[in-house]
Amino acid sequence: MSARTLLRTSSMIALTLVLITALGAMTAAHAASSQASANHKYVPSGDGKQKSVTTVVTWYGYNDNSGATENQHGSADIAYPKSDGYPTIHNHATEGTGTYNDPVTFAAPNKDLKTTFPIGSIIYVPLVKKYFVMEDQCGDTDPQGCQNGSNHADLWMGPAKEMNGTKLDDCEGNATPNSAVKVTINPSSTLSVDTTTMYTTGNKCTIHLY
Template structure:
């Protein structure tokens, strides 16, 4: 085992040594512009799309159960919530190593914006294990069994495309994902 590590280290040293001394003078390069500073709204990385597993959660299966507590209270939300607009995105839970806290995403199927502000233990375990992308999206503070049925109805059997740091002008469906008063689930809310 030690011999294998020594060989790997020696090979790495040779590769680094070769990369440090080019045989021909390098052409001068213009340094890229500095990355913009991160805003309080989250990651400032340019928008893009990724395919991830999308699941849903509510007060009924939050941690602690029956609460709207979030791991990263902030100026936007002290507890899970939102309406799904750019100005008031719904709460999203994931692994902060996958999506930095404050990152805004857009889910085209639901026409809603979400913001990363909570931890999802299953998402964290999957990201650590094999970088499996997974987001858990807030439905409502409801704790009745009907909200669990709604979460299951909203969850697809395949990965979905989400847009990371989208522009503010995407279409938004104003209907809630779950209406606690009637027990209705999107799109029937």
């Protein structure tokens, strides 16, 4: 073996070791993240028992989410970020895959915080077969908005960035049921889940309603 071949072989071995080390670190980080999510304890609702409750369901996304004030729209801010010490998962509104360990953000009005939807609680929405975690305040005072119904869940969809306003609005509107639906509070972790993205970065409405 020539000196040049030996040098090239040694370089390839060194590069392989670097890649293996980097891959190992990434795998460990992902495992730690998944484990942390899997170990998350959601805040119980009511008596902590699983049951269905009749709920008015609406949708919101980045374009129509309030920022520092109710009139300032275009934001992924949430009222109860994990970084501020709340028993939540995210620091900004997030469309997760909708599994028990990767739920989507949802908002509720103040009137529901101490009863049906406390901060950090989780629900399962059969309408889309996804889990959602309560991390945001639904501040719309319109009687047909967040104050509509004895229970109200405003569900997040889409990326945490500006999207096509017309397409996102249409997707939110078409996904909003005409009357209250059943959602499950204190759900078990084994309910059927549709992990399909609801609204894509390419401005496509891909939500599946059941």
